Amino acid sequence: MAQGTLTKGKIAGIHHCANEQGVIAAAAMDQRGSLQKSISKARGGAPVSAAEMTQFKTAVTQVLTRHASAILMDPEFGLPALEARAPGTGVLLAYEQTGYDTTDDSRMPDLLPEWSVRRLVAAGATAIKVLLYYNSSHPARINSAKQAFIERIGSECKAEDVPFFLEPICYNDVLGDAKGLEFAKAKPEMVKAYMAEFSKPEYGVDILKVEVPVNMTFVAGTSTFQGVQAYSKAEAMDLFREAAALAQKPFIYLSAGVSDDVFRETLELAAEAGTPFSGVLCGRATWQDGIPVFATQGYDALIDWLEDRGVQNITALNQVLAKGAKPWWDFYGGKGALAGAG
Numbered sequence: 001m002a003q004g005t006l007t008k009g010k011i012a013g014i015h016h017c018a019n020e021q022g023v024i025a026a027a028a029m030d031q032r033g034s035l036q037k038s039i040s041k042a043r044g045g046a047p048v049s050a051a052e053m054t055q056f057k058t059a060v061t062q063v064l065t066r067h068a069s070a071i072l073m074d075p076e077f078g079l080p081a082l083e084a085r086a087p088g089t090g091v092l093l094a095y096e097q098t099g100y101d102t103t104d105d106s107r108m109p110d111l112l113p114e115w116s117v118r119r120l121v122a123a124g125a126t127a128i129k130v131l132l133y134y135n136s137s138h139p140a141r142i143n144s145a146k147q148a149f150i151e152r153i154g155s156e157c158k159a160e161d162v163p164f165f166l167e168p169i170c171y172n173d174v175l176g177d178a179k180g181l182e183f184a185k186a187k188p189e190m191v192k193a194y195m196a197e198f199s200k201p202e203y204g205v206d207i208l209k210v211e212v213p214v215n216m217t218f219v220a221g222t223s224t225f226q227g228v229q230a231y232s233k234a235e236a237m238d239l240f241r242e243a244a245a246l247a248q249k250p251f252i253y254l255s256a257g258v259s260d261d262v263f264r265e266t267l268e269l270a271a272e273a274g275t276p277f278s279g280v281l282c283g284r285a286t287w288q289d290g291i292p293v294f295a296t297q298g299y300d301a302l303i304d305w306l307e308d309r310g311v312q313n314i315t316a317l318n319q320v321l322a323k324g325a326k327p328w329w330d331f332y333g334g335k336g337a338l339a340g341a342g
Contacts, residue, residue: 009161010206011338014328016126017070017090017163018279022327022335024207024252025318026070026090028283029060029078030129032098038288042295050077055299057081060287063306065089067314072129072281074098075115082124092165092281093125095153100133105173106142107133109149117156127163128153129209129281134168136193147203154204165281167209167254168194184215184230188239192246199248207328208251209281213243216258216266224262237273250278250328255285260313264320271324278328279321286313 006014018024035056039048054077062084065071070090073082082091095115101108109132117128130153132146150166157164170190175183191213198205216222218230231239244251253270255263263285270277287310294302329335 006206006332006338007161010157010163013090013126013163014206017092018328019069021322022278022329023321023325024070024279024281024328025068025321025325026072026092026252026279026281027060027064027068027286027314028072028254028281029057029081029287030072030074030092030094031283032074032076034098035291038291039295042292053077054080056291056294056302058084059294059299059302059306060290060310061085063303063310064286064314067311067318069279070126072283075112075120075123079123090126091124092127092129093120093123095120095128095130096132106138107135107171108142108145109133111153117153117160117162121160121162125162127165127207128157129165129167131167131169133171134194134197135170135172136190136197137172147197150198150203150205154202157206158204163206164204165207165209166198166203166205167281168198170194170211179215179217181218181228181230184218187211187215188213188243192243195243195251196246196248199246205249207278208247208249209254210243210247210251211256212253212266212270213239216262216269219269222265222269224265233269236269240270240273240275244275244277248331250331252279252281253277255280255282257284257288260285260317264317267317267320267324271320276326276330277324278331279325280317282314282317286310286317 036048057078058081061071061081065086071085072092074094095111097110097112154164175186191211214236216224217226219225219236220229221233290302290305293305329338332338
């Protein structure tokens with residue numbers, strides 16, 4: 001059961017981001033620096049203009065929101081793209097700056113200086129999203145500052161009566177490659193730590209957008225397994241359940257840049273484990289293979305690719321969600337329990 005109660009505005013905002021079954025089947029298109037670099041790399045290092053970024057985001061929005069309950073967008077390049085979304089699609093707007101402080105290993109975040117929650121809502125947001133890199137083993141001087149940062153955003157969202165989606169990302173530079181074995185072994189505890197921490201009511205988080213607690217590359221007995229084991233399939237399922245048990249808010253999974261087939265198998269494993277996830281915010285797994293198409297052939301070619309492969313990807317993902325995801329309102333005692341919210 002989720003901690004705290006929801007107000008009418010927050011309920012309406014989450015409803016707007018979910019489908020009729022209460023599942024959040026959202027597409028993510030708020031990538032900025034990483035998307036520019038990927039497009040540039042695909043065209044041999046040539047620069048990528050702001051107009052081209054908006055073009056890419058418009059194409060993805062136009063095609064994929066026909067099959068999504070919501071779209072996550074950035075206000076820097078993406079606002080014009082929102083005009084192309086399918087009617088009734090919810091809008092999550094990113095509030096954080098792309099990247100993080102690189103002067104040390106704290107990865108301190110920052111907000112877009114010319115935006116506030118009030119301004120994002122005025123620009124069309126039905127929910128606010130913030131990404132936070134979080135290492136639970138960092139000293140209090142770092143994590144206390146990050147916790148206060150999230151508390152301030154939670155208070156802003158409360159004042160505007162708009163849902164707050166928090167995306168914590170675990171990291172530990174001491175462990176080396178985030179895709180490596182040592183990180184994979186440590187990842188479950190790091191994910192559990194932030195799911196427990198940011199479920200606390202003082203943060204004002206309404207939906208947690210989280211990583212799966214395992215790296216599927218190291219899960220024996222799956223098609224994604226590459227020969228080095230960090231966990232058996234049964235152990236991985238236990239880890240899904242253990243992390244879920246610590247969440248006191250509805251949570252959805254992010255795709256974290258894996259391929260569409262890997263992400264679907266991940267969700268199928270979560271469902272097999274009985275994990276009560278309430279959907280996804282899926283970006284690159286759906287559209288990343290369209291980047292070289294856009295980079296070398298342009299907007300119309302990207303539209304064609306999205307209408308074909310992009311729609312196939314998101315439709316297959318939606319089929320997995322229909323079988324495995326649980327309504328977000330279950331965390332609040334069921335849909336009926338929300339009817340009298342003030």
